[in-house]
Amino acid sequence: MRSPADFVGVSGADPHVHARVGCDSNAVTHEADVVVVGAGLSGLIAARTLLAAGLRPLVLEADNRVGGRILTEEVLPGLPVEIGAQWIGDTHHRMFALADELGVPTFPQYEDGETSYELVGSGVLRENDFHTRFADELAELDRVLRVLDELAAEVPPEAPWRAPRAAEWDAITAGAWYDGQGLSPVARTLLEICTVGILAVPTVEVSFLHLLFTIQTCGVTAELFAESEGGAQTTRFVGGTGEIPRRLAALLTAHLVLDAPVQLIEHGPGGVTVHCRGGVAARARRVIVAISPTLAGRIMYDPPLPGRRDQLTQRLPNAAAMKAFFVYDEPFWRAEGLNGQLISDVGPARMSNDTCLPDDGRGVLLLFLEGEQARVYGALPEVERRAALTAELVRHFGSRAARPEAYVDGEWSERPWTRGCYNANCGPLVWTSYGSALAEPIGVIHWASTDTATRWSAYMEGAVEAGERAARAVIAELS
Incomplete structure (x- = not known):
């Protein structure tokens, strides 16, 4: 087993270069109580939580470093x-x-100091000049943000599809809702820039329900969009x-294998066997898949997962x-x-x-x-x-x-073990049609990534919450 000390902080290696291919379904090289797929923040937190509870975790990471979307x-x-x-x-x-x-x-x-603005043909303006010239437009923007806060308060973060108007909100994009608010070009452009800065996709690609879910998991728009006091x-x-995953990995040295892309998870009531490219295989009682939904969907499962879960992962692309x-x-x-x-x-x-x-x-x-x-x-x-x-x-x-x-x-989209950043976003009708499959365990398989969090989803805070939640569920099952 390779120590994380040999790899943490290494950023230039090519993850495509592997001399070993295929997996031997008969060879089990590791035994553990719980296998954790992925050494991003969620996976490391899950493993540490399991270890503290007296269980033996084994983290299998495809890359030659820990941290995932932290680099x-x-x-x-x-x-x-x-x-x-x-x-x-x-x-x-x-x-x-x-x-x-x-x-x-x-x-x-x-x-400290002023922000520089350049919007809708205004030329470059300093913050004070911009706010003076476009005071009315900024008031429009503030009005819409308050409406967003009120609507987001109706969305239960643990089950957005149960919001009273979930069907209505999930049928349109955030961009379409923005366009219907009668905003001036300056206010509409600012709203787009702020939202894309959080979701990393154009608002026409994201369901309005997903935007409201994101706001709800983060508190209010002031916390989500602001960089000053109270912001994100x-x-x-x-x-x-990178110090955070590096130090977490140092606590898990004997429980971490790098350069081990998971290809197949065999699962049943008796436990799981996880097979990696290169011949690494691990047997355990439970598995926590702590990678983004779209990457989790690229692993083979035997028996295959329910179609609803597979349909979900086909509809959750990572952002750019x-x-x-x-x-x-x-x-x-x-x-x-x-x-x-x-x-x-x-x-x-x-x-x-x-x-x-x-x-x-x-x-x-x-x-x-x-x-x-x-x-x-x-x-x-x-x-x-x-x-x-x-x-x-x-x-x-x-x-x-x-x-x-x-x-x-x-x-980030060219990196084979992330394929995008910052997070996955739901387009129209995904939450209401498939959302309940996002974090729901399937037999002995549990899911954990920041995308599954109910508090600060898509942030490191959400990654920690997701890892802790999945680990606690496994601990309860195995106790």
């Missing part, structure tokens, strides 16, 4: 950046407790988010997102009274953040490409993508933005 890379010596998940919010109590337990300090997201992006981790980092000798925008954030419908990025490290003199700007922008620009050669992003930064932050010391970006 920290060092772009320059001493300068880690988050290719994947980066922030937690003020109400992410599980994540704060986990960081404290693992000894990972946190620090606040930088917010207020706090970062010293050393990078990528992040691009520009590193400078200093955060020059701060001296100009800017906070490093931009909001633009010109693009190619729709939003940005100042992601400098405290007590580090270098400046780091992060640009987000989500939904259609990630699909289009992620397919371009890096030199073309970088040039387009540089031009955008120059428009907002001046000519110094054209002279970075380093550049790095990361796109």
Whole structure:
């Protein structure tokens, strides 16, 4: 068995390269009480919870690293950046407790200064000018956000299909509902940018019920969309988010196998046998599949899963997102009274953040490409993508933005063991037709990923909740 210490933090290996193929159904190389498929945050949390209860978990991870959609890379010596998940919010109590337990300090997201806007032909405007010019449009937006909060309050997060108007809301897209609110172009564009920033798909691809579910699991729109106090992006981790899975994996060294893509799960009342490419096979009493629904649907099951579960996974694609980092000798925008954030419908990025490290003199700007922008620009050669992003930064932050010391970006749909980020989204009629199959165990098989959470679904907070929930259910069954 390979130690996670050999792999944690390794980011450049090609997961396609495996000398061994096929699986030997007669060879069992590991015995455990519970097999956990996937060493993302949900899987690691589930395994740790099982271990604390006196059970023997075995985590099988397809990649050569732990963390899943959490990935920290060092772009320059001493300068880690988050290719994947980066922030937690003020109400992410599980994540704060986990960081404290693992000894990972946190620090606040930088917010001082004005945001730069570029919307609907306005040209580049500073925040105060933008708010003055478009005060009426922003009031429209606030009105719609309050309506969304009221409607979301009717959605039970553990069963969205039981909402009083579930059939009505699930039959239309979020984009169609937005279009029916009589918003001005500025307000409608802002609403689209904010929503795509959360879901990472255009609103015309997401059911309105799914949007309301997302709002409900996160509290209110103020918590979901805001980056200031009370929002979802207020706090970062010293050393990078990757410290969380790295330290969890260190607690599970004897219970973790990397480079072990699961191909087949044989299951029945007596337990499971899980077969991996390369000859690894594990027998256990239960299995927790802790990967996104669409990837879980690519595993073979014997006997086959109920058709309803399979139909669900065919309808839950992962979203599209990528992040691009520009590193400078200093955060020059701060001296100009800017906070490093931009909001633009010109693009190619729709939003940005100042992601400098405290007590580090270098400046780091992060640009987000989500939904259609990630699909289009992620397919371009890096030199073309970088040039387009540089031009955008120059428009907002001046000519110094054209002279970075380093550049790095990361796109998730090409990664074979994630195939997209940040989460899975339900299109129309998915919740009402198939939603109850999302987290419901099937015999000895349990499901866990942030997509199955009922609190902060699609966030790290939700991943922790999902892992704990699945582990507790297994512990109750085996006790």
